[in-house]
Amino acid sequence: MDFGGINPVILIATLMASAVPILLAALGETVVERAGVLNLGVEGMMIIGALGGFVVAVQTGSPVLGFLGGAVAGAALSLIFALLTQVFLANQVATGLALTLFGLGVSSLGGQGYNGIKPPPTGPLLPDALADLPVVGPILFGHDWVVYFSILMTAVLWWVLKATRVGLIIRAVGESHEAAHALGYKVNRIRLACIAFGGAMAGMGGAYVSLARVPQWVDGITAGAGWIALAIVVFASWKPWRVLIGAYLFGGITVLQLNLQVAGSAIPVEYLSMAPYLITILVLVIMSAGRKGKASGAPASLGQNFHASR
Amino acid sequence: MKRRNLLATAAMGLMLASGAFAQGMDKVKACFVYVGPIGDGGWTFQHHDGAMQVKAAYGDKVEIQYQESVPEGADAERVLTQMALGGCNIIFTTSFGYMDATNAVAAKFPNVKFEHATGFKREHPNVSTYNARFYEGRAIQGHIAGKMTKTNKIGYIASFPIPEVIMGINSYYLHAKKVNPDVQLSVVWAFTWFDPAKEADSAKALIDQGVDVIAAHTDSTAPLAEAAKVEGVIGFGQASDMAAYKDGPRVTSIIDNWGPYYVKRVGALLDGTYEQIDAWEGIAGGEVLIGEITDKVPADVKAEAEAMRDAIAAGTYHPFTGPINKQDGSPWLAEGQTAPDGDLLGMNFYVEGITGEIPK
Numbered sequence: 001m002d003f004g005g006i007n008p009v010i011l012i013a014t015l016m017a018s019a020v021p022i023l024l025a026a027l028g029e030t031v032v033e034r035a036g037v038l039n040l041g042v043e044g045m046m047i048i049g050a051l052g053g054f055v056v057a058v059q060t061g062s063p064v065l066g067f068l069g070g071a072v073a074g075a076a077l078s079l080i081f082a083l084l085t086q087v088f089l090a091n092q093v094a095t096g097l098a099l100t101l102f103g104l105g106v107s108s109l110g111g112q113g114y115n116g117i118k119p120p121p122t123g124p125l126l127p128d129a130l131a132d133l134p135v136v137g138p139i140l141f142g143h144d145w146v147v148y149f150s151i152l153m154t155a156v157l158w159w160v161l162k163a164t165r166v167g168l169i170i171r172a173v174g175e176s177h178e179a180a181h182a183l184g185y186k187v188n189r190i191r192l193a194c195i196a197f198g199g200a201m202a203g204m205g206g207a208y209v210s211l212a213r214v215p216q217w218v219d220g221i222t223a224g225a226g227w228i229a230l231a232i233v234v235f236a237s238w239k240p241w242r243v244l245i246g247a248y249l250f251g252g253i254t255v256l257q258l259n260l261q262v263a264g265s266a267i268p269v270e271y272l273s274m275a276p277y278l279i280t281i282l283v284l285v286i287m288s289a290g291r292k293g294k295a296s297g298a299p300a301s302l303g304q305n306f307h308a309s310r
Numbered sequence: 311m312k313r314r315n316l317l318a319t320a321a322m323g324l325m326l327a328s329g330a331f332a333q334g335m336d337k338v339k340a341c342f343v344y345v346g347p348i349g350d351g352g353w354t355f356q357h358h359d360g361a362m363q364v365k366a367a368y369g370d371k372v373e374i375q376y377q378e379s380v381p382e383g384a385d386a387e388r389v390l391t392q393m394a395l396g397g398c399n400i401i402f403t404t405s406f407g408y409m410d411a412t413n414a415v416a417a418k419f420p421n422v423k424f425e426h427a428t429g430f431k432r433e434h435p436n437v438s439t440y441n442a443r444f445y446e447g448r449a450i451q452g453h454i455a456g457k458m459t460k461t462n463k464i465g466y467i468a469s470f471p472i473p474e475v476i477m478g479i480n481s482y483y484l485h486a487k488k489v490n491p492d493v494q495l496s497v498v499w500a501f502t503w504f505d506p507a508k509e510a511d512s513a514k515a516l517i518d519q520g521v522d523v524i525a526a527h528t529d530s531t532a533p534l535a536e537a538a539k540v541e542g543v544i545g546f547g548q549a550s551d552m553a554a555y556k557d558g559p560r561v562t563s564i565i566d567n568w569g570p571y572y573v574k575r576v577g578a579l580l581d582g583t584y585e586q587i588d589a590w591e592g593i594a595g596g597e598v599l600i601g602e603i604t605d606k607v608p609a610d611v612k613a614e615a616e617a618m619r620d621a622i623a624a625g626t627y628h629p630f631t632g633p634i635n636k637q638d639g640s641p642w643l644a645e646g647q648t649a650p651d652g653d654l655l656g657m658n659f660y661v662e663g664i665t666g667e668i669p670k
Contacts, residue, residue, distance in 0.1 A: 006519070007518070007519075010518045011518075014514060014515075014518060018511060108347065108349075111349065112349065115349040115350075115351050115355075116351050116531065116552075116554045117554070118535070118538075118554060209507055213507060213510060214506045214507055214510045214532045214535060214536075215535045215538075215539075216506070216531060216532065216535050218347070218349060218350055218351065218504075218506050218530050218531075218532075219346075219347035219349050219350065219379070220347065220379070220504070221506050221507065222507070223505045223506070223507050223508065225507070254511065255511060255514075255515065258498055258511055258512050258514075258515035259515045259518065259519065261496075261497070261498045261499065261515070261666075262465070262496045262498055262515050262516055262518075262519045262521070263496075263519060264496070264665050264666050268667070268669060268670075269499045269501075269669040270669055273499070273501055
């Protein structure tokens with residue numbers, strides 16, 4: 001069952017794994033933006049998570065603790081952002097960009113001495129017998145636990161945002177912080193919690209790069225994945241399941257273009273290389289053109305700071 | 311006021327430096343521009359290792375300055391200008407993409423020596439170029455690849471379509487084909503020197519399609535880490551020994567050994583014998599080292615590979631020896647003819663048998 005030398009089963013299985021970092025980071029950012037905060041520091045939090053996760057995994061020998069470490073590192077960095085924007089009311093765009101630059105620099109410094117070390121492996125979760133089943137085996141059963149975790153988180157966030165009281169409060173804070181404040185919700189505290197959550201998710205996404213996808217630490221390892229995650233949140237119009245689709249689409253095209261090259265496709269390499277980005281832009285345009293007059297789905301208070309002066 | 315002082319000091323420094331050239335110098339400030347982080351474990355790591363060898367060789371007589379992750383382009387020119395103003399006597403620019411920036415800045419600072427790695431432009435008397443004959447190492451890798459592959463599919467993760475990379479691909483393929491006529495080569499163009507995630511994905515794409523021997527022309531160890539996940543896939547250390555993967559997929563490596571060249575050039579500046587050159591050393595000159603061949607390689611293949619290494623070192627074998635045709639079937643080298651350096655440095659074609667096209 002090959003199409004032009006490419007096995008679709010292996011392709012799907014591969015894209016599920018390669019989409020995990022951007023999926024996790026984009027899910028976290030969705031919650032942050034739903035609460036009305038625009039944190040452009042995703043890339044910085046991811047790379048700090050990649051380093052934090054790697055260091056913890058190497059020191060303890062446990063990849064699971066490594067992912068936790070990555071989440072903690074990402075959340076810790078995001079708290080700097082939270083402090084600046086929620087307490088000192090700094091500009092969110094500028095602070096977010098600064099957070100990325102800061103994260104890249106700190107990770108480069110902290111990563112000295114961790115080059116060339118192999119972290120403990122993160123293997124498949126389920127027994128090989130299941131993964132060896134034809135077609136469904138590699139796609140459904142052949143992954144490590146983080147892949148399942150990322151899908152689970154998509155479902156959980158969808159449910160929380162849509163159907164629970166917590167989700168309602170987060171959305172209220174993001175749509176109209178004045179109204180939420182008038183109802184008695186602590187806007188800045190809720191936003192702070194969301195920022196920390198977003199940081200933890202980005203950190204885990206980063207840890208997946210350094211612990212599972214590349215399994216090693218090198219400077220600049222996330223290589224712009226955080227920016228893609230930001231684009232996917234807009235692409236998904238702030239809805240978790242669409243984030244999943246966006247991440248798989250991007251991951252899928254990235255993997256596909258490499259596979260097409262190996263398979264000796266006649267399409268010039270340059271077009272294949274730009275395809276993931278081109279299609280991301282194209283879909284963004286189509287999505288925003290498709291809803292004339294209506295809002296694009298962005299939370300109404302996105303990017304605005306709140307101070308309880310009244 | 312301050313700015314004027316700075317410029318005046320810099321100018322004075324330059325004058326002092328120029329006065330000192332003829333009869334050697336007491337102290338040299340050697341500066342290095344790196345394209346990636348020192349911690350890449352490959353290309354930049356090796357250049358920095360060379361810089362450290364200079365320091366070790368001359369101690370207090372040399373001052374080392376370097377800057378990491380300098381983008382190839384306008385930024386490079388700024389960094390170079392700053393280094394030249396900052397009193398560097400000799401500046402090593404360690405990536406192909408710095409070629410034009412190096413020559414442009416060299417025109418403005420005739421008393422500073424510039425050394426550009428892997429390039430071919432020497433527009434000013436103070437610009438030298440140096441390179442290593444990596445294709446010699448690729449020949450040995452190709453031999454091992456052709457012998458070791460079980461699927462008859464071998465892969466090459468290429469960075470940019472420049473002669474140095476194309477040379478490597480051709481040499482790798484020719485020598486695999488020579489020992490295994492059924493071998494097929496897949497080339498993936500990553501269009502990056504350093505992007506571990508993309509390098510890992512490229513390796514995975516190759517493995518997914520049945521490739522079981524992977525050579526990389528990118529700088530990180532990610533392709534080896536990816537190969538380590540699958541039983542039976544082997545790869546090679548690139549630029550650096552990458553010895554951490556010795557127990558795993560790494561069967562041998564090409565090591566860029568820049569140290570001796572750097573020591574020689576800085577030494578020449580110190581004792582006043584410095585001249586513009588176009589250096590292109592290989593295994594014979596010690597600039598290209600072949601890393602230890604591990605026990606994964608059968609003893610007879612290992613012996614053949616080592617014999618080839620020694621023949622290249624002795625000058626009795628040239629990896630591009632005819633008859634070799636170009637991809638379109640037109641003849642390139644006749645029987646027994648070896649490739650002239652000019653052909654190699656401008657190489658923009660695949661040899662016969664490789665499928666696919668070189669991106670333009």
